[in-house]
Amino acid sequence: MPSNEQRRQSAKRKLERQLERRAEQAKRRRMITVGATVVVVILAVAGVVYFINTGEESTAAPQEQPPALQIPTESAPPPARPAPLASPVSCEYRPDGEAAKPVQPPANGEAPSTGTVRASIDSSVGRIPLTLDRSLAPCTVNSFINLAEQGYFDGTSCHRISTEGLQMLQCGDPTGSGSGGPGYAFDDETFPELKYGRGYLAMANSGPNTNGSQFFMVYGDAPLSPDYTVFGTISEDGLQVIDEVARAGHDGAFDAQAGGGHPNTEVTFNKVTAEA
CATH class of the missing domain: 1.20.5 (Single alpha-helices involved in coiled-coils or other helix-helix interfaces)
Incomplete structure (x- = not known):
């Protein structure tokens, strides 16, 4: 127990x-x-x-999503005057402000109004071949050749592209501001029947008879009044180069004014050449 x-x-x-x-x-x-x-x-x-x-x-x-940019695929018929100009014609290049880049104006005097001139823009986005037409604007062609020979366009950028309504790329101002010129001006060479279209090369201006160095290349629609001197055409290869720049769009810097903006794809001219 x-x-x-x-x-x-x-x-x-x-x-x-x-x-x-x-x-x-x-x-x-x-x-x-x-x-x-x-x-x-x-x-x-x-x-x-x-x-x-x-x-x-x-x-x-x-x-x-922004709508895809609509660009015409066919070039417009080559521009032509309803009646040929006398040949030669008299050209006058007047002093106008300060040159954006040192350059001499063409000599005043006579210029032929027949024949074409081959020109080429070697740019950062590709080559843009041009045909300058003396029968459309002999004084303008004369000025463009003069500026190209002096290297005025070399190293400059296209400051404006428009993609809606007016479809064009504007160039020729060394300052890139849209206000620069060569220090001289000359008269318009327009005609009332003028219609603009894809492939046209035309002068930009700030009013009647204020042509200088700025020009624009139409790659699509261009519902403009006939106030801008057409002096040539752009090749199909050149248009395709511009089309790609247009599809990349712009920054809208000029939307509140003339429309468009600086190209999102920068376009710089390495060298512009033209036959004498």
């Missing part, structure tokens, strides 16, 4: 085992609770992220 001491020792060991089991059970319960809490937090965060993302997707306005 166990003694009282033995019974006390047995009861003590039983109590210790019970306390150990209870401690172990409590530890397991704490681990389960912490794990469940972590899972709940993760699910809650994921739910918030999903709600935000789906909310943004459902409430954000769809991004509109």
Whole structure:
């Protein structure tokens, strides 16, 4: 028969085992609770992220893609005067402000109004071959050749391109501002029947009889009044070069004024050549 001491020792060991089991059970319960809490937090965060993302997707306005630029694929018929000019004609080049780049004006006097002149623009985006037509604008052709021979256009950039309404690339200003010229001006060589179209090479101006060095190359539509002297045409290869510049768009710098902006693809003239 166990003694009282033995019974006390047995009861003590039983109590210790019970306390150990209870401690172990409590530890397991704490681990389960912490794990469940972590899972709940993760699910809650994921739910918030999903709600935000789906909310943004459902409430954000769809991004509109700008319409693709529509460029005519066929060149316009070559320009021609309804009646030929006398040959030669008399040309006068008047002093007009300060030259944007040192250059001498052509000599005043007679210029032929028959025949064509091959010219070429070697640019940073490719070669742009031109045909200058004396029968359209002999004084203008004479001036362009003069500027090309003196390297006036070399190293200059085309400062403006327009892609809506009037589709053209404007060049010939060494300052790149749209206000620079060669220090001289000469009269318009226009005619009322003149219509503009893809492939035309024309002079830019700031009003009647203010032609200088700036010109524009029409690569598409050109609903203009016949106030801008056309003096030649652009080859099909050259037009394709300009088309790529137009498709790259512009920065809208001139939208509030004349329209268009600086080309997103910079066009720099390395060398402009023309036959004498």
